[in-house]
Amino acid sequence: MSVRVVARIRPLWKSERELDVIVRPGSAVTETGKTKKGSPDSKAAALKDQDTLVRIPNPKNEGEQYTFQFNAVYGGESTQQELFDAEVAPTVKHLFNGFDVTIFAYGVTGTGKTHTMRGGKSLQERGVIPRLLSAIYRRSRKIEKDSSGASKAEVLMSYYEIYNDKVYDLFEPLEKRTHAGLPLRDNGGKTVVVGLTERPCANLKDFESLYDQANANRSTSATKLNAHSSRSHAILCVKLVTTNGDKTRVTMASAIDLAGSEDNRRTENGKERMVESASINKSLFVLAQCVEAISKKQSRIPYREAKMTRILSLGQNNGLTLMILNLASVRSYHLDTISSLNFANRTKKIEIREIENEPMFKGPARPAARTSVTGGTQRQPLRPLASSVNVNVTVNKDQAASDEKKPTKAFYVYSDKQSSKPHAISLKSEKPRRSSPLKRNSDVSSRLPSKVLRDSERLMTKETHTVQAERIEEMVERKVEQILAARAIDESSRHQAQMEQINEAVQRRLEVLERKIEGTEDARAEGLSYLLMAKQHHGRGEYSSALRMYKLALPFFPRNEKLASKISALEEKLCPKPPSPAKVQMAGRGSILSIKKPTKIARTQNVMDTSDDEYQNAEHDDSDDDYDDSHTGLKRKRVIATSKTVASNLDDRIYADENRSGEEIQSPRTAHLLSVINSRDVGQIKLLKGVGAKKAEAIVDCLCEMDSGDKEAARVRVRNLSELGRLKGVGLKTVQNMRCGVFA
Numbered sequence: 001m002s003v004r005v006v007a008r009i010r011p012l013w014k015s016e017r018e019l020d021v022i023v024r025p026g027s028a029v030t031e032t033g034k035t036k037k038g039s040p041d042s043k044a045a046a047l048k049d050q051d052t053l054v055r056i057p058n059p060k061n062e063g064e065q066y067t068f069q070f071n072a073v074y075g076g077e078s079t080q081q082e083l084f085d086a087e088v089a090p091t092v093k094h095l096f097n098g099f100d101v102t103i104f105a106y107g108v109t110g111t112g113k114t115h116t117m118r119g120g121k122s123l124q125e126r127g128v129i130p131r132l133l134s135a136i137y138r139r140s141r142k143i144e145k146d147s148s149g150a151s152k153a154e155v156l157m158s159y160y161e162i163y164n165d166k167v168y169d170l171f172e173p174l175e176k177r178t179h180a181g182l183p184l185r186d187n188g189g190k191t192v193v194v195g196l197t198e199r200p201c202a203n204l205k206d207f208e209s210l211y212d213q214a215n216a217n218r219s220t221s222a223t224k225l226n227a228h229s230s231r232s233h234a235i236l237c238v239k240l241v242t243t244n245g246d247k248t249r250v251t252m253a254s255a256i257d258l259a260g261s262e263d264n265r266r267t268e269n270g271k272e273r274m275v276e277s278a279s280i281n282k283s284l285f286v287l288a289q290c291v292e293a294i295s296k297k298q299s300r301i302p303y304r305e306a307k308m309t310r311i312l313s314l315g316q317n318n319g320l321t322l323m324i325l326n327l328a329s330v331r332s333y334h335l336d337t338i339s340s341l342n343f344a345n346r347t348k349k350i351e352i353r354e355i356e357n358e359p360m361f362k363g364p365a366r367p368a369a370r371t372s373v374t375g376g377t378q379r380q381p382l383r384p385l386a387s388s389v390n391v392n393v394t395v396n397k398d399q400a401a402s403d404e405k406k407p408t409k410a411f412y413v414y415s416d417k418q419s420s421k422p423h424a425i426s427l428k429s430e431k432p433r434r435s436s437p438l439k440r441n442s443d444v445s446s447r448l449p450s451k452v453l454r455d456s457e458r459l460m461t462k463e464t465h466t467v468q469a470e471r472i473e474e475m476v477e478r479k480v481e482q483i484l485a486a487r488a489i490d491e492s493s494r495h496q497a498q499m500e501q502i503n504e505a506v507q508r509r510l511e512v513l514e515r516k517i518e519g520t521e522d523a524r525a526e527g528l529s530y531l532l533m534a535k536q537h538h539g540r541g542e543y544s545s546a547l548r549m550y551k552l553a554l555p556f557f558p559r560n561e562k563l564a565s566k567i568s569a570l571e572e573k574l575c576p577k578p579p580s581p582a583k584v585q586m587a588g589r590g591s592i593l594s595i596k597k598p599t600k601i602a603r604t605q606n607v608m609d610t611s612d613d614e615y616q617n618a619e620h621d622d623s624d625d626d627y628d629d630s631h632t633g634l635k636r637k638r639v640i641a642t643s644k645t646v647a648s649n650l651d652d653r654i655y656a657d658e659n660r661s662g663e664e665i666q667s668p669r670t671a672h673l674l675s676v677i678n679s680r681d682v683g684q685i686k687l688l689k690g691v692g693a694k695k696a697e698a699i700v701d702c703l704c705e706m707d708s709g710d711k712e713a714a715r716v717r718v719r720n721l722s723e724l725g726r727l728k729g730v731g732l733k734t735v736q737n738m739r740c741g742v743f744a
């Protein structure tokens with residue numbers, strides 16, 4: 001069964017305008033027009049005629065629409081109750097039937113994940129989690145009532161968050177947190193958090209008070225995009241233990257409120273928020289990589305690269321999985337929304353094994369599960385202690401006398417039959433030799449352990465033969481079996497402890513290796529990011545910035561001829577008559593020979609010298625000249641992650657370049673920015689990054705003040721970024737911000 005993916009589009013906020021809505025739900029049936037009203041199929045169609053499509057324009061061509069199909073799509077008017085009834089309520093019965101259920105909310109920051117999962121305080125506003133628990137308690141009560149108390153269900157809860165890639169128990173107060181957080185461990189293919197508190201919750205009231213307390217420990221902060229932004233992934237595990245007679249079954253419902261991805265050009269996050277944001281984005285990036293690897297059926301799924309992906313184990317988990325994709329419909333989320341839709345589109349294809357959890361049997365062990373000590377002979381099930389018969393009966397006077405002196409050596413015999421008669425034997429030794437019961441001869445006496453044999457022989461000759469030899473043998477065998485079973489359990493727990501130690505050691509080694517790889521990869525990735533950026537600028541016709549980035553990449557790949565020739569070609573393009581190399585050297589600018597390495601690059605130069613070959617491979621391996629798309633997820637991730645930081649550094653340089661170059665070689669980004677400013681439309685200007693309504697009005701006022709008249713010709717136009725920076729209340733920083741926020 002594949003992951004069920006439903007999209008939920010949140011309603012507009014007061015600050016958002018209907019005009020900016022670009023994401024719209026739609027229905028597949030109406031769309032294709034396959035079913036007309038009044039046709040025989042119309043009733044079925046009406047049932048199916050639920051929105052399943054999400055439409056969004058292509059950001060590069062508004063006339064073109066992208067359409068994504070999911071299992072269901074809920075518009076802004078859909079209520080918490082509707083979503084729960086349609087998507088979550090049906091999973092409750094599966095939970096009681098032995099299937100695990102995983103529900104997770106995914107989406108950009110501020111799109112309504114926490115609202116969907118946790119919701120508000122009022123009854124109508126309650127989210128998926130409290131409703132799920134309420135449904136579980138309701139069903140438990142019903143089952144208990146229907147079975148007249150024979151079936152029972154118990155709920156245990158654990159709740160934790162992954163903050164900056166560390167796991168913290170939300171039931172523990174903040175001051176008890178350790179810096180390293182709780183460790184993860186693999187246990188039989190499942191990832192478990194070691195040392196997590198598990199709290200029993202007898203009813204909804206208990207749950208609510210625990211859940212509220214725990215949520216107070218969750219890391220949230222205000223960002224520009226959400227006043228109560230979750231800074232962590234929160235995972236609630238509801239363990240349902242159902243007992244029916246001797247049968248006990250444990251199933252797990254996991255409800256996960258993921259933190260939202262953040263475009264830091266829009267959040268204007270400070271340092272602390274940036275660190276959180278980087279960790280959130282990294283884990284979501286790894287999640288996307290995992291989904292991509294699963295959909296491409298790759299052998300290596302990078303689950304281990306983030307704690308969240310390790311815990312979520314999408315595609316590795318069993319049971320039912322529901323993903324709620326939260327979306328905002330307005331233009332300012334355009335690119336993020338497309339990326340979320342693409343992620344969800346891939347996720348919906350992931351197949352989850354629909355495996356039911358095996359019930360466990362309490363009390364007597366099941367015959368089928370037992371292995372006979374004697375190899376294959378079926379034994380009767382062992383009975384619990386309560387039904388055992390203690391066999392201490394005085395047999396003769398001598399013995400009675402000796403028994404009086406010595407305390408009776410009582411031991412328990414697990415018997416499958418309740419005997420009404422007391423046993424007429426007393427076994428002195430409770431430790432039969434191990435070897436004897438395993439020798440199975442036809443002669444009864446030879447089957448018994450020597451000491452027991454002597455005892456029983458004595459008894460048989462002296463006393464009335466009240467107990468048959470088979471009975472004695474049976475009892476002795478049971479005792480031996482009991483001892484062997486205890487020993488086996490002991491050995492297996494020792495073995496498990498050893499395995500855990502080994503696992504821990506392997507895990508530590510893996511982490512050390514990963515850290516090592518990270519170190520060497522980072523520098524090379526930086527070089528590749530410069531190349532990637534260069535290629536993008538080149539593609540957009542921003543030659544001077546492309547040239548600058550090629551030059552920045554050069555120290556990472558110093559002997560790469562192709563790169564050198566690209567630089568020369570661009571230099572030629574920008575300055576048709578290049579001065580002689582000697583002159584260039586003297587001038588100290590503009591030539592490959594004279595490129596000054598940035599300090600960071602200089603530091604990594606030694607490492608990079610060897611990577612030239614790899615760069616060349618990258619060039620030839622792929623259709624994309626400069627960027628190796630066939631790299632592993634790890635490498636690509638680093639390249640992209642680094643390219644983001646490089647991008648912000650480069651923006652400063654490009655800005656400086658373009659300021660020098662004047663209007664003639666303006667990049668599309670700059671041109672767009674200036675056209676927005678020159679439009680004098682406060683509505684548009686205030687949407688620029690770092691510009692609020694007040695600043696937008698100030699800019700327009702300033703331009704109007706500078707006009708020499710009312711006519712069009714007399715109107716002042718801002719021609720370049722430096723002119724823009726000189727406007728009253730703008731400044732270079734604001735210009736930079738504005739420019740960064742524009743998507744060319």
Ligand SMILES: Nc1ncnc2c1ncn2[C@@H]1O[C@H](COP(=O)(O)OP(=O)(O)OP(=O)(O)O)[C@@H](O)[C@H]1O
Binds near residue numbers: 226229260326
């Ligand atoms: N379906 C909805 N109906 C009404 N209000 C909603 C809905 N979805 C979201 N909101 C509101 O939008 C705001 C942001 O929602 P929420 O905090 O749930 O976003 P989020 O995706 O969890 O963000 P983050 O990832 O930053 O934590 C909240 O004020 C919430 O009440």
